Amino acid sequence: MSPIGTVRPPANAVARLTGHFFRSRETGILAALVIVIAVTTIVNPTFLFSPDGFRDLLLTPSILILIAVGQAVVIITRSVDLSVGSVVGLTAYLAGRLFIDVPGIPIIAVFLVAIAAGAVLGLINGLLVAFGKVPALVITLGTMYAYRGVNVLWTGSNRVNSSDMPKVFLDLGTQTVLFIPSLTIIALVVVLATGWYLRNKRGGRELYAIGSDPDAAELYGLNVTRRVLVAFVLSGVLAGLAGILFAARYGTTNSQTGTGLELQAVGAAVIGGVAIFGGSGTVYGAAIGAVLLLTINRALPILGIQDFWQQAVVGALIIGAIVLDRLLALRLSRKLTSEHQVSHD
Amino acid sequence: MTSLDVPPPPAASALSNYGRPLWRRWLLTRESAVIVAVVLVWVVASSVVPYFGTTTTLGFLLLDATPILMIALPMTFVIITGEIDLSVASTLGLSSVLLGVLTKAGTPIALAMIICLVVGLLVGAVNGFLVTIAGLPSLAVTIGTLALFRGVAVGLLGTTAITTFPAFWQNLAQARFGLSGIPVVMVLVVVLAVIFAVVLHFTPFGRGLFALGLSRDTAEFSGVKVNRAKFIAFLLTGIISALAGIYWTLRYGSSRGDNATGLELSVIAAVLLGGVSIFGGKGALHGVIAGVLLIGVLQSALRLANVSSDAINIVIGALLIMSVLSPRLLAWARRLSPSRTRQRK
Numbered sequence: 001m002s003p004i005g006t007v008r009p010p011a012n013a014v015a016r017l018t019g020h021f022f023r024s025r026e027t028g029i030l031a032a033l034v035i036v037i038a039v040t041t042i043v044n045p046t047f048l049f050s051p052d053g054f055r056d057l058l059l060t061p062s063i064l065i066l067i068a069v070g071q072a073v074v075i076i077t078r079s080v081d082l083s084v085g086s087v088v089g090l091t092a093y094l095a096g097r098l099f100i101d102v103p104g105i106p107i108i109a110v111f112l113v114a115i116a117a118g119a120v121l122g123l124i125n126g127l128l129v130a131f132g133k134v135p136a137l138v139i140t141l142g143t144m145y146a147y148r149g150v151n152v153l154w155t156g157s158n159r160v161n162s163s164d165m166p167k168v169f170l171d172l173g174t175q176t177v178l179f180i181p182s183l184t185i186i187a188l189v190v191v192l193a194t195g196w197y198l199r200n201k202r203g204g205r206e207l208y209a210i211g212s213d214p215d216a217a218e219l220y221g222l223n224v225t226r227r228v229l230v231a232f233v234l235s236g237v238l239a240g241l242a243g244i245l246f247a248a249r250y251g252t253t254n255s256q257t258g259t260g261l262e263l264q265a266v267g268a269a270v271i272g273g274v275a276i277f278g279g280s281g282t283v284y285g286a287a288i289g290a291v292l293l294l295t296i297n298r299a300l301p302i303l304g305i306q307d308f309w310q311q312a313v314v315g316a317l318i319i320g321a322i323v324l325d326r327l328l329a330l331r332l333s334r335k336l337t338s339e340h341q342v343s344h345d
Numbered sequence: 346m347t348s349l350d351v352p353p354p355p356a357a358s359a360l361s362n363y364g365r366p367l368w369r370r371w372l373l374t375r376e377s378a379v380i381v382a383v384v385l386v387w388v389v390a391s392s393v394v395p396y397f398g399t400t401t402t403l404g405f406l407l408l409d410a411t412p413i414l415m416i417a418l419p420m421t422f423v424i425i426t427g428e429i430d431l432s433v434a435s436t437l438g439l440s441s442v443l444l445g446v447l448t449k450a451g452t453p454i455a456l457a458m459i460i461c462l463v464v465g466l467l468v469g470a471v472n473g474f475l476v477t478i479a480g481l482p483s484l485a486v487t488i489g490t491l492a493l494f495r496g497v498a499v500g501l502l503g504t505t506a507i508t509t510f511p512a513f514w515q516n517l518a519q520a521r522f523g524l525s526g527i528p529v530v531m532v533l534v535v536v537l538a539v540i541f542a543v544v545l546h547f548t549p550f551g552r553g554l555f556a557l558g559l560s561r562d563t564a565e566f567s568g569v570k571v572n573r574a575k576f577i578a579f580l581l582t583g584i585i586s587a588l589a590g591i592y593w594t595l596r597y598g599s600s601r602g603d604n605a606t607g608l609e610l611s612v613i614a615a616v617l618l619g620g621v622s623i624f625g626g627k628g629a630l631h632g633v634i635a636g637v638l639l640i641g642v643l644q645s646a647l648r649l650a651n652v653s654s655d656a657i658n659i660v661i662g663a664l665l666i667m668s669v670l671s672p673r674l675l676a677w678a679r680r681l682s683p684s685r686t687r688q689r690k
């Protein structure tokens with residue numbers, strides 16, 4: 001989102017930063033999150049002010065944050081990755097199998113294998129999209145089925161249980177460091193690193209350029225194919241990471257693990273202000289969107305709304321977010337037009 | 346569409362086809378390829394898989410395929426206009442829940458069915474409004490309404506199910522014509538299919554949908570009422586999904602909030618498999634019907650062959666990817682062959 005470019009920058013840096021903060025799309029979604037947490041905490045203080053409440057607040061969204069970040073990067077390039085849920089399922093089961101089939105395997109090796117598997121699955125998506133010149137929606141819908149099918153064939157009716165995995169690994173899923181769950185720390189590092197790259201590095205800027213106008217990006221000489229490939233590999237890597245963390249967090253995986261995550265991830269990105277047609281939005285927004293989604297899920301029962309209504313609220317939220325984005329875009333274009341006219345007078 | 350004075354111009358690619366003999370134009374199409382695939386799979390399965398060739402199998406195959414078959418018809422309209430509707434399965438679920446709740450409250454079932462259909466229209470109108478009048482991208486809108494409608498369905502019934510419906514209607518939903526194995530409900534499906542095919546291929550409105558999918562602006566200037574056409578397409582997915590919801594409820598004798606979760610992707614996969622272009626403007630209804638049947642036949646054959654029914658996902662996924670890549674592969678092949686003949690001269 002770059003409404004900032006249209007407004008004359010205030011003189012000093014602090015005013016500029018606060019101005020930016022209050023105008024940015026992410027602030028709105030953050031405010032919504034704070035309000036949800038505040039209201040729920042007033043109704044039931046243990047939601048925030050208890051060791052478990054605070055931990056769950058941070059821990060629950062961590063896995064979705066990882067996937068939403070990958071999804072946001074892909075959506076920014078005007079693609080979409082519907083296969084992430086299946087990649088999570090496959091890598092989660094792969095992690096479990098490795099512990100069973102290779103006794104004594106170091107945990108770090110399992111991490112590397114799962115992430116590498118995610119990268120390969122993402123690479124397949126990227127290759128099909130980049131070289132087939134077919135919309136990612138169709139390709140990843142296909143690979144979503146295919147990956148899930150592989151998972152079902154491989155897993156059958158088996159499941160990996162927590163007794164199959166080492167305790168150190170399982171502890172990783174729930175332990176905290178200085179009151180902050182280690183999963184949250186991993187998610188935070190990924191969000192900050194990806195956000196920094198997208199904002200400051202050439203490769204990141206090119207992703208936005210490609211999403212804004214793929215043809216112009218191609219004409220301008222950007223290596224569109226390579227960048228789109230990288231975006232899909234990143235999405236796969238993060239889904240692979242999410243998969244192994246899923247195994248650690250829940251201690252059990254079967255052939256249906258991760259089903260439906262893809263729509264949650266797209267929803268989180270959209271709520272966070274990532275435009276579905278690419279070129280705008282940030283991974284910070286997507287991450288906050290993921291937190292908001294899952295926090296609302298946990299807040300509703302406390303607020304006395306039956307948790308069956310969670311999904312309806314999520315749907316309303318997604319629609320509200322895109323309507324809001326549309327209104328903001330209209331306002332911006334009106335502003336640009338009027339400024340344009342002023343400068344020509 | 347009485348205001349349509351000028352017929353929309355046919356696509357350039359369609360014009361070039363007229364240089365070829367009639368039989369080639371009819372037989373060498375995507376649609377024929379899918380139809381041949383259905384027949385091939387059917388023949389092979391009948392001879393290899395025990396019990397596949399029986400009328401019982403045929404009956405269950407058609408009963409199972411009916412919801413996808415129904416929804417694929419209006420979905421074809423939507424995709425041909427270049428939009429997409431992901432909310433169809435949620436509309437199905439909502440209609441199913443409404444039917445259950447209303448009949449349990451003592452509403453005569455005929456009235457309950459009409460209410461379901463009206464709600465289906467309303468739900469389609471919500472999508473249509475957000476896409477055409479508010480101008481929002483249908484992918485994002487219908488991800489939102491997917492969650493919203495499903496959320497309302499689950500919210501109304503929670504985890505309970507309503508399983509008491511008049512025996513007459515339940516029997517009707519499963520009845521077959523004598524010993525032929527063909528379900529009575531196929532009459533409804535065939536009537537719908539004929540109506541949709543005639544409207545799509547032989548009316549100004551239907552041709553307008555193609556024009557609109559090929560180029561929105563050209564269609565607009567040719568007199569196609571773009572927004573109205575899209576709005577009607579979304580109304581149709583709404584009401585037909587609601588109809589499929591009624592059928593689903595009676596066929597399985599169960600009204601549940603989570604009925605048909607994820608069916609939207611099966612419908613879209615079948616439509617794309619049938620040769621409809623995700624970019625819009627291309628496709629034919631007989632291809633779509635063949636696409637649905639191809640998935641149905643494969644599913645049924647693999648199930649009878651004791652392959653886990655979920656493993657079929659690999660086949661569906663691979664078929665979907667192959668089907669969207671095949672035009673590109675064919676184009677490559679074509680580009681290779683003329684150059685070879687020229688070299689020989």
